[in-house]
Amino acid sequence: MLIRRVCREGGTVKKKANKRQPSQDRRERILDVARALFEEKGYQGTTTAQIAAAAGVPEGTLFEDFRTKRDLVFAVLERDIEVYLDFLELQLRGIEGALNRIRKFIWSHLYTWRRRRFIARFLILEVRQDPGYYQSHAHDLMQRYNEDLMGLIKEGIEEGSIRADVNAEMVRNVIFGGIEQTALHWALKEDPFDVDTCTKELCGLVFRAIQA
């Protein structure tokens, strides 16, 4: 079965002289354009060929940096989430009181989703359907994030600033749900929201509900 090769070898394959690409930049560039394209057209709607073209790399290179297309999305997500979690951690430093920390948590979340529509869209709409997501590092990060909020709620209960009779899970649902609805309207309709105002309003409602 040597035939196929034979055919290819018939003519010498000459291409334009290629220049090397600094590898690290390249990976970042791919992640950047992939995020933009995924944001614009969804996961299924974006082809690896499009990503490669937009990043100015040959298609084969994509698969050197990322084993599969799916690995690529997860890599985009992970990078963004990690940046966000670092940011969040910094934001929460030096803030006292569970409620104040929850307020900051909400603010940071809205602030980030506002700037990175990609995270909102993919976390809410795309990856949830992918069973692989639940084994991914991105999911781990989100789990921890989730637990962070649960932790803050319980902290509040312990320190007495949050009523002991609230159901922490439902509180989390309401907070995440409120954020998600707010962000979603924007993510889908391009109807931008004001982070400070939304934070104030969401906290206004939620705190009145849970304050001791």
Add this chain to the structure above:
Amino acid sequence: MLIRRVCREGGTVKKKANKRQPSQDRRERILDVARALFEEKGYQGTTTAQIAAAAGVPEGTLFEDFRTKRDLVFAVLERDIEVYLDFLELQLRGIEGALNRIRKFIWSHLYTWRRRRFIARFLILEVRQDPGYYQSHAHDLMQRYNEDLMGLIKEGIEEGSIRADVNAEMVRNVIFGGIEQTALHWALKEDPFDVDTCTKELCGLVFRAIQA
């Protein structure tokens, strides 16, 4: 308000009343099996061939009743939403007081999503990415549904049962968001929720936040 439902109540729900009966049955059958398959394997994961086979109709027939596969999903959604809205309207009859009506609204929503995982999954995860959705009748129905809740909230403010200083939009966000988070955990993890308990907990939180 929910008036529009009332209007359509006079006649039986027949869209193309002149179509001969076998066709009508067939259409329903297709919608039924399509819903089941979409629920099980998602939109992309379900082929028109599978739907046709399961419905016992030739593949070409699908495209007589529905111009495209996308139209078919939307039709499934529309039918379910319409059934739901009829149900909701009935549930709300004879209930006095905005808060009581909102409670019933939440309960109905959770109750229905619990029984029709398809609506939850597709409304939250699939159709939102489809620009066509925003022109579809399904979206119109959801819009009006949305406005219904807004109406109830404003009603409450007017009748004095809800604080005048709440932001109605954010209240709606918190309510829908809370519902969605609750339903989502279930839709994705098969972790069933109890409708009555969840209603009670969600209302407990929300009402404490908005009660005058």
Add this chain to the structure above:
Amino acid sequence: MLIRRVCREGGTVKKKANKRQPSQDRRERILDVARALFEEKGYQGTTTAQIAAAAGVPEGTLFEDFRTKRDLVFAVLERDIEVYLDFLELQLRGIEGALNRIRKFIWSHLYTWRRRRFIARFLILEVRQDPGYYQSHAHDLMQRYNEDLMGLIKEGIEEGSIRADVNAEMVRNVIFGGIEQTALHWALKEDPFDVDTCTKELCGLVFRAIQA
């Protein structure tokens, strides 16, 4: 994940008015051109696109008639082998004596391979590497064919026309091997052989070796 479809649906896809193709003819035509191409360029060297183009059918049609490319080769082989076995059976009728029957067997084999280079090439060179071959109907047929020759040899021993001390397996090896070498030189070098002469010479040698 409705996006991809959406994109495709954007423009109406209009093609040249297609004419129907009588299905049975088509299958045969595909088998014919596939045989020719496989013969010319081997299995790996032939693409499904080439086969489809040569047969004048759209590529998708190939996969309606044959589930996979591999199924297609086996189908070509099976058809040819079946035709050959029918032919052989007819040739052997009314011939008395194991040696005479073996001579006819050899002659038929050479005669057919001479006309159907494809069988020679694929049976000797290509399918043997394919594990799937050993489960295929084509292989079953060849097995039976093999056993037929072994049967004739044993028959000869029983009737006393073949020496009892020969190793039947090696006799078969020598016969098939002799045929194969003869056919192979031709199959590869386009150096045609004369069926009658080769039969005479091969039988001359072999019979002198095995005759009682």
Add this chain to the structure above:
Amino acid sequence: MLIRRVCREGGTVKKKANKRQPSQDRRERILDVARALFEEKGYQGTTTAQIAAAAGVPEGTLFEDFRTKRDLVFAVLERDIEVYLDFLELQLRGIEGALNRIRKFIWSHLYTWRRRRFIARFLILEVRQDPGYYQSHAHDLMQRYNEDLMGLIKEGIEEGSIRADVNAEMVRNVIFGGIEQTALHWALKEDPFDVDTCTKELCGLVFRAIQA
């Protein structure tokens, strides 16, 4: 005749004697692992990356020693065939009589194929399809090998030990064919054959056919 071998015997077998040693080792190592991999997974089934990795050389190095992957297979073949021809030449020394020499020829052939399944498999199944093979040194060697057997047959005719009326070509076909069939069953089915027994049986048949 086998004379040519004798000529090369004076010096050790060094082709590019001026090459520095490490390169020579490397080349051998590559040939060794390539043979093992080709044997195990066939030509198409083996990637140059795998070969490079197994040989512990960078991929680029492969293409310094061998212009293409195809050149590499041929090189493996050539080396094995050369080793075999040297071996054969040695085996035939001091044997008198064409039939005795042919017997040794057959034995050596079977003995070698038995130990180097690679040669059997590639010569019978893979390279024959490659038009490049017929220009390769490996093919030259096999041609000469072929002619060697033809020479022995003619020798036998001249010395009167082989009947003058046999067709030398068909004798060769029967001998090679018999060997190939025997080896093939083993190469494909892992059904090992006994070299001495097979030699005896094959010679038993063939000699009875051609003995004067």
Add this chain to the structure above:
DNA sequence: CATGAATGAGTATTCATTCAT
């Protein structure tokens, strides 16, 4: 000479939709 990252051409198969009957 040696390297190994970069390259991009190449390919089997699926499936929504059409349209000749």
Add this chain to the structure above:
DNA sequence: TATGAATGAATACTCATTCAT
């Protein structure tokens, strides 16, 4: 109106080979 065979566009991934260092 109903059919279902026919259609062909669309797509992720591999791997032999090159060439800048």
